[in-house]
Amino acid sequence: MKNILVLTGSPRKGGNSDLLADAFIKGAEEAGHKVSKFASAEKKIAGCRACDKCWTTGTACIFPDDFRELAPLVEEADTLVIVSPVYWFTMSAQIKAAIDRLYAYYTPNRKKDLKLTETVLLSCAADEPSVFKGLEETYKSLLAYTGWKDAGIITVPEVSDKGDILKTGALTKAEELGKSI
Ligand SMILES: Cc1cc2nc3c(=O)[nH]c(=O)nc-3n(C[C@H](O)[C@H](O)[C@H](O)COP(=O)(O)O)c2cc1C
Numbered sequence: 001m002k003n004i005l006v007l008t009g010s011p012r013k014g015g016n017s018d019l020l021a022d023a024f025i026k027g028a029e030e031a032g033h034k035v036s037k038f039a040s041a042e043k044k045i046a047g048c049r050a051c052d053k054c055w056t057t058g059t060a061c062i063f064p065d066d067f068r069e070l071a072p073l074v075e076e077a078d079t080l081v082i083v084s085p086v087y088w089f090t091m092s093a094q095i096k097a098a099i100d101r102l103y104a105y106y107t108p109n110r111k112k113d114l115k116l117t118e119t120v121l122l123s124c125a126a127d128e129p130s131v132f133k134g135l136e137e138t139y140k141s142l143l144a145y146t147g148w149k150d151a152g153i154i155t156v157p158e159v160s161d162k163g164d165i166l167k168t169g170a171l172t173k174a175e176e177l178g179k180s181i
Pocket residue numbers: 010011012014015016017018084085086087088089090124125126127128131159160161162
């Protein structure tokens with residue numbers, strides 16, 4: 001049994017990436033894993049302010065926003081699933097802000113190491129497949145830096161309106177990936 005954290009980035013509830021996340025969760029729960037879903041776009045999480053005061057007041061970050069809810073979930077997770085629509089050729093600002101705040105776990109004066117070993121990337125976009133280039137490059141660089149292993153990437157091009165993803169086979173693929181994790 002793994003602890004899986006599904007971090008989503010779209011503000012569109014029930015949108016394409018949200019459905020992708022839920023399909024993955026269905027598969028992962030069927031396989032017996034414990035899954036938490038955290039919708040960064042429903043929370044107030046600011047970007048990192050580079051104050052370098054991480055851990056000085058006991059918590060990972062000194063600023064009291066909703067990152068305080070995300071931090072314990074990240075600390076417990078074995079697997080992180082990054083789910084975002086492509087916004088301007090990369091992930092959405094909402095999920096990027098949440099990921100930026102993980103800086104606290106990679107500073108030399110950190111008080112805790114994450115036990116995360118693997119990540120999954122689930123994404124969708126309105127345009128053709130080449131539009132994921134920027135996001136995939138960021139994802140791969142993130143993994144190279146942290147040492148996390150890639151456990152699967154699903155990118156779904158040519159979905160724009162809410163529900164467009166239902167006309168693709170992507171939800172079945174996401175569920176299968178969740179089952180196999
Ligand atoms: C602010 C914004 C920026 C976007 N930028 C891109 C983009 O650069 N390339 C693209 O193909 N689609 C872009 N899209 C379209 C979304 O990626 C697409 O509609 C996706 O299916 C939305 O997923 P969601 O339903 O999970 O929110 C953008 C949408 C928004 C709202």
